[in-house]
Amino acid sequence: MSLTIKDVAEKAGVSVTTVSRVLNDRGYISAKTRKKVMTTMKELNYTPNEMARSFLSNKTRFIALIVPTTENPFFGELTFHIEKELAQKGYNLFICNSLNDVENEKKYLRLLQEKRVDGVIVGSHNINISEYEHFENKIVSIERELTKGIPIVQSDNYAGGRLATQELIDKGCRSILCIRGDQHIKTPANDRSIAYQEVMEENNLNYFFEEVPFQLQDQEKREIVNQIFSGEVMYDGIVAGDDIIAKMCINSAVTHGVAVPEELKVIGFDGTKIVRQLSPELSTIIQPIEKLAQNSVEILLSILNDEKVNQVTKLPVKLLSSISTKK
Amino acid sequence: MSLTIKDVAEKAGVSVTTVSRVLNDRGYISAKTRKKVMTTMKELNYTPNEMARSFLSNKTRFIALIVPTTENPFFGELTFHIEKELAQKGYNLFICNSLNDVENEKKYLRLLQEKRVDGVIVGSHNINISEYEHFENKIVSIERELTKGIPIVQSDNYAGGRLATQELIDKGCRSILCIRGDQHIKTPANDRSIAYQEVMEENNLNYFFEEVPFQLQDQEKREIVNQIFSGEVMYDGIVAGDDIIAKMCINSAVTHGVAVPEELKVIGFDGTKIVRQLSPELSTIIQPIEKLAQNSVEILLSILNDEKVNQVTKLPVKLLSSISTKK
Numbered sequence: 001m002s003l004t005i006k007d008v009a010e011k012a013g014v015s016v017t018t019v020s021r022v023l024n025d026r027g028y029i030s031a032k033t034r035k036k037v038m039t040t041m042k043e044l045n046y047t048p049n050e051m052a053r054s055f056l057s058n059k060t061r062f063i064a065l066i067v068p069t070t071e072n073p074f075f076g077e078l079t080f081h082i083e084k085e086l087a088q089k090g091y092n093l094f095i096c097n098s099l100n101d102v103e104n105e106k107k108y109l110r111l112l113q114e115k116r117v118d119g120v121i122v123g124s125h126n127i128n129i130s131e132y133e134h135f136e137n138k139i140v141s142i143e144r145e146l147t148k149g150i151p152i153v154q155s156d157n158y159a160g161g162r163l164a165t166q167e168l169i170d171k172g173c174r175s176i177l178c179i180r181g182d183q184h185i186k187t188p189a190n191d192r193s194i195a196y197q198e199v200m201e202e203n204n205l206n207y208f209f210e211e212v213p214f215q216l217q218d219q220e221k222r223e224i225v226n227q228i229f230s231g232e233v234m235y236d237g238i239v240a241g242d243d244i245i246a247k248m249c250i251n252s253a254v255t256h257g258v259a260v261p262e263e264l265k266v267i268g269f270d271g272t273k274i275v276r277q278l279s280p281e282l283s284t285i286i287q288p289i290e291k292l293a294q295n296s297v298e299i300l301l302s303i304l305n306d307e308k309v310n311q312v313t314k315l316p317v318k319l320l321s322s323i324s325t326k327k
Numbered sequence: 328m329s330l331t332i333k334d335v336a337e338k339a340g341v342s343v344t345t346v347s348r349v350l351n352d353r354g355y356i357s358a359k360t361r362k363k364v365m366t367t368m369k370e371l372n373y374t375p376n377e378m379a380r381s382f383l384s385n386k387t388r389f390i391a392l393i394v395p396t397t398e399n400p401f402f403g404e405l406t407f408h409i410e411k412e413l414a415q416k417g418y419n420l421f422i423c424n425s426l427n428d429v430e431n432e433k434k435y436l437r438l439l440q441e442k443r444v445d446g447v448i449v450g451s452h453n454i455n456i457s458e459y460e461h462f463e464n465k466i467v468s469i470e471r472e473l474t475k476g477i478p479i480v481q482s483d484n485y486a487g488g489r490l491a492t493q494e495l496i497d498k499g500c501r502s503i504l505c506i507r508g509d510q511h512i513k514t515p516a517n518d519r520s521i522a523y524q525e526v527m528e529e530n531n532l533n534y535f536f537e538e539v540p541f542q543l544q545d546q547e548k549r550e551i552v553n554q555i556f557s558g559e560v561m562y563d564g565i566v567a568g569d570d571i572i573a574k575m576c577i578n579s580a581v582t583h584g585v586a587v588p589e590e591l592k593v594i595g596f597d598g599t600k601i602v603r604q605l606s607p608e609l610s611t612i613i614q615p616i617e618k619l620a621q622n623s624v625e626i627l628l629s630i631l632n633d634e635k636v637n638q639v640t641k642l643p644v645k646l647l648s649s650i651s652t653k654k
Contacts, residue, residue: 062421069407073601076403080396083424087431092438094389095422097410104414111419218604247605274400277545278574278605 012040073272081293100215161195173237182213229256243268339367400599408620488522500564509540556583570595
């Protein structure tokens with residue numbers, strides 16, 4: 001039979017509320033009373049049950065992270081860094097794979113509603129959800145525009161789009177395709193294709209788009225990519241939506257007899273650790289994943305403390321290119 | 328001001344304990360009393376605070392998963408499937424990246440001690456920790472031998488080791504190196520190199536080992552791999568510890584002027600989705616990651632319900648080979 005807060009209260013001759021105040025450092029307690037309670041806890045060898053403490057303090061030190069899926073290397077790496085940051089600050093992390101399903105996302109928000117978590121980091125790709133408005137001082141978003149009151153941490157997608165397009169032009173490409181995601185989803189990633197189009201226009205080149213929504217199955221993505229290379233291929237460069245699409249393009253091109261990089265040059269996006277391990281030759285735009293994690297954790301903990309924060313935090317990206325000049 | 332269990336009790340004319348019993352479906356309650364409480368809750372439009380409910384029932388429906396890091400694709404994919412399985416059964420998942428640090432692992436076990444989680448799934452690669460003994464009916468392990476009382480879910484590593492080695496021999500290799508992990512860690516993965524050695528001996532071939540511990544930094548792993556290919560290369564086949572090591576071997580071999588697959592054939596281990604997306608040409612042993620997740624969740628929930636379970640669950644692996652016969 002383990003001791004409870006009630007045993008401490010009885011032994012110390014104070015109310016349960018008083019013990020709770022001491023435990024949670026809340027409300028007025030005289031120095032004398034505090035000392036009495038502390039001494040009694042020590043005498044009884046009482047360790048407060050964490051759940052009881054949370055129940056009383058109304059703080060759990062639990063944070064939830066909503067991502068489409070940790071299977072994706074960008075989100076697997078992001079999850080790792082977010083958990084590491086939170087652990088250093090004494091928080092634990094729930095992981096929620098929304099699988100791009102709105103109902104899943106709503107279910108996880110209920111954890112917040114039921115006060116089982118203190119705050120939420122949203123890195124999911126779903127359509128806008130009105131529920132987010134109720135939690136404006138408890139949520140930070142990564143790369144997703146939710147509501148006006150929810151701060152967002154993002155990569156400089158616009159700069160990334162410009163860097164990728166300019167690199168292909170510099171290396172001799174003239175007919176460049178941009179593969180982008182679902183344009184109905186409000187994400188700063190859309191800035192990449194805006195930047196692409198601008199750079200193409202500045203260079204008096206025609207621009208071309210292909211949409212490959214993130215939430216498609218691999219096989220569906222592969223079919224869209226294969227269509228680009230069946231028949232006569234009209235492109236000599238591709239700005240891909242992410243590294244996986246970039247690799248699909250390269251594999252499909254080679255299968256269809258297109259020489260890479262001689263006839264086709266491809267630049268991906270993300271630059272995760274695993275992609276750089278498995279495909280060190282792939283040119284890509286590197287997202288600052290660790291910094292995205294650090295900034296989102298810092299901002300979330302600030303708003304939970306009622307501190308003012310920037311609405312938008314934009315972090316620089318980097319071009320990693322191994323493309324040589326066109327022959 | 329939100330309603331509490333006390334308001335319900337007062338309105339229904341019963342004790343707080345009675346309402347708590349109804350909420351948690353525990354202890355004796357007459358049908359009449361139960362109905363009265365339920366009706367009152369409905370009239371008051373009372374929704375029980377989840378934290379209060381947990382506090383009263385002593386169940387959180389939270390599970391923790393300890394992995395080295397979700398950055399690694401095997402663990403990123405495993406985390407995804409475990410969370411999906413648990414969510415379907417009404418549980419939420421904490422993610423704990425132990426980073427192969429014993430202190431980190433101990434810290435996460437404290438969540439269990441403090442009753443903030445109901446159970447733990449351990450997929451970490453650390454040395455044995457005596458603390459695990461205290462939680463024998465609350466833990467399941469994936470691919471790690473903890474204590475005798477903790478059930479383990481694993482791939483058939485022995486079969487995987489045999490399959491990989493035999494495939495290389497069948498395709499003409501005679502001088503095969505086996506790259507394995509740290510042999511001080513008790514993991515069923517060690518069965519792979521045992522199987523490799525057996526197959527080599529059965530075929531009257533010499534066996535060679537190289538150790539590349541999982542917890543090393545990429546750069547350190549790459550240096551060990553590069554040493555294999557600096558100077559005269561004595562191998563025509565490699566059974567690699569995982570797919571990342573396999574790719575490192577291939578990249579290093581090519582850099583050192585060794586023709587792959589003509590002069591060197593490599594087989595990896597894991598076969599994660601991302602590796603198959605990025606390197607579809609890589610031959611590997613596919614681990615049943617989704618099944619590992621399903622089985623570990625099922626076994627954990629069974630032991631939390633005091634049901635009997637198998638101590639060892641071994642799941643079949645599959646060879647994915649695109650190696651053609653040696654010229």
